[in-house]
Amino acid sequence: MTSKSSHFPLGHTPQSLPSRLNSQVTAEACRSCILEDLKGALQLLDIPEEKRREITSTAEHFLTTEFNLHQPPSHFITAVHRELKRATGLAVPFAELRRACNEVGLLLAEKLRRQLASMPQKEGFRLAVEWAIAANHLDFRTVGTGYGFAPDEIKEMLKAKLAKGFAVDEFDALWEIMRSVREVLYIPDNVGELAFDNIVLDYFRDFGCHTIVPYRGGPITSDATLEDFEFLNTRAHSGEVICAGPDTLGISLDEASDELQAALQRAELIITKGQANFYAMYAALRKLPGRIVCLFTCKCDVVANLFGLSGKINIIKVLK
Numbered sequence: 536m537t538s539k540s541s542h543f544p545l546g547h548t549p550q551s552l553p554s555r556l557n558s559q560v561t562a563e564a565c566r567s568c569i570l571e572d573l574k575g576a577l578q579l580l581d582i583p584e585e586k587r588r589e590i591t592s593t594a595e596h597f598l599t600t601e602f603n604l605h606q607p608p609s610h611f612i613t614a615v616h617r618e619l620k621r622a623t624g625l626a627v628p629f630a631e632l633r634r635a636c637n638e639v640g641l642l643l644a645e646k647l648r649r650q651l652a653s654m655p656q657k658e659g660f661r662l663a664v665e666w667a668i669a670a671n672h673l674d675f676r677t678v679g680t681g682y683g684f685a686p687d688e689i690k691e692m693l694k695a696k697l698a699k700g701f702a703v704d705e706f707d708a709l710w711e712i713m714r715s716v717r718e719v720l721y722i723p724d725n726v727g728e729l730a731f732d733n734i735v736l737d738y739f740r741d742f743g744c745h746t747i748v749p750y751r752g753g754p755i756t757s758d759a760t761l762e763d764f765e766f767l768n769t770r771a772h773s774g775e776v777i778c779a780g781p782d783t784l785g786i787s788l789d790e791a792s793d794e795l796q797a798a799l800q801r802a803e804l805i806i807t808k809g810q811a812n813f814y815a816m817y818a819a820l821r822k823l824p825g826r827i828v829c830l831f832t833c834k835c836d837v838v839a840n841l842f843g844l845s846g847k848i849n850i851i852k853v854l855k
Contacts, residue, residue, distance in 0.1 A: 561604065564835065564836075566599075568608070568834075569602075569615060570595060570615075572612060573591065573594050573615050573616070574587075576756065580625070586622065586623065590622050590623075593618055594618060597614065597615065597618070598611060598615070607785075607811070608811075608814060609784045609785040609811035613782070613784045616628075616784065620755070629675060629756075629757070633726045633754070633763070634766070635675070636674065636726045636727030637726050637729070637766050640670065640729065640730035643686055644733065644734060647663070647666055647734060651663060659738070660710070660713075660738045664851065665701075665849075666731050667728065667731040667735050667808065668808075668832060669697045669832075670693060671724060671725065671831065671832050672696055672832070673693065674725050674726075674757050696832070697849075699848075701848075701849045702842070702848035702849060703844070703848065703850040703851065704851050708853045709828050709851060712804055712826055712828070713742050713744070716803035716804045718745050719744045719746050719802060719804045719805075719806060720747045720749075720798045720805045720806070720825075721736060721739070721746050721748050721806045722779070722805065722806065722808060723748065723749075723769075724785070724812060725757040725759060726757050727757075729759045729769060732748075732769070732808065733767060733772040734772075736748065736772040740774070744774075744804075746773050746774045746775070747802065748764075748769060748775070749778065749779035750776060750779060751782060752782060752792070753781055754782060755782040755783065758782075758784055761778070777794040777798065778792050779791065779792060780792045785811025785815055786811075786815050787815070788815055788818070799825075802825045804827075804828065805827045806830065807827070807828075807829050807830070808830050808831060809831050810833060810835075810838060812829070816854060817854070820854060826853070826855060827853070827855050828851070828853050829850065829854060830851055833846075834847060
């Protein structure tokens with residue numbers, strides 16, 4: 536498995552995401568992506584076509600008039616999905632799909648645990664981190680309508696993602712950091728993949744680290760809530776669980792709970808999962824005292840270009 540490390544462009548204050556990109560092109564790409572995400576989500580809901588068109592039209596107007604590059608794209612994805620919940624009256628959209636992702640995540644994570652049991656610690660930790668990143672693809676919005684959630688098929692799909700390797704690979708730096716810190720804020724992403732995060736959290740415990748793990752205060756798209764933490768028994772693998780804030784896609788520093796704000800300032804190391812949480816860390820880089828590591832699969836060239844790369848690449852990156 537080949538990989539390479541790429542230097543992150545930190546020679547500027549990261550107040551907005553596209554520091555090295557044409558802002559007009561970037562804005563249009565982000566708006567289009569957000570709208571396509573919403574349309575894909577709407578196809579998963581059993582609602583009248585007229586209601587889908589109404590929600591889409593409202594989102595188009597909102598993005599045309601309000602979208603800007605001074606806030607992360609996740610801010611605007613959160614807004615359109617909150618409108619979806621308001622317009623449909625669904626308190627928990629995609630409830631059955633969320634549960635299905637959790638169930639298959641549990642099955643696959645247990646198979647990984649058995650494999651890791653006989654591996655040396657560093658090698659096992661590396662594999663656990665890799666699978667936790669690959670499991671970001673265990674997302675009903677990625678696999679699509681009608682997907683059967685057959686564990687063996689999904690396992691092969693995730694293995695194919697891992698076979699791509701890591702275009703940005705700073706695992707060794709993460710390993711060294713883990714040996715010197717005692718408090719870690721671990722910010723997870725989606726349902727399903729949380730079962731793999733539990734395995735990574737167990738390694739942190741073995742390192743002697745106290746882990747703080749925030750959940751989203753309400754369901755939105757596929758982000759993990761307290762209900763998902765309970766279904767997957769994440770509390771048993773964590774030193775402490777806290778509420779991150781309301782129903783945001785990824786964490787929002789603007790809407791973060793007091794508990795999360797305190798943890799962000801206190802943690803010696805912050806580890807985030809997913810691209811939305813990368814946005815948050817990138818924007819707040821200068822404000823947070825601890826070390827920061829982002830684990831994610833890049834979903835677009837807007838972000839990949841920040842690393843001097845392109846495409847949907849796997850990333851293990853120490854931001855600071």
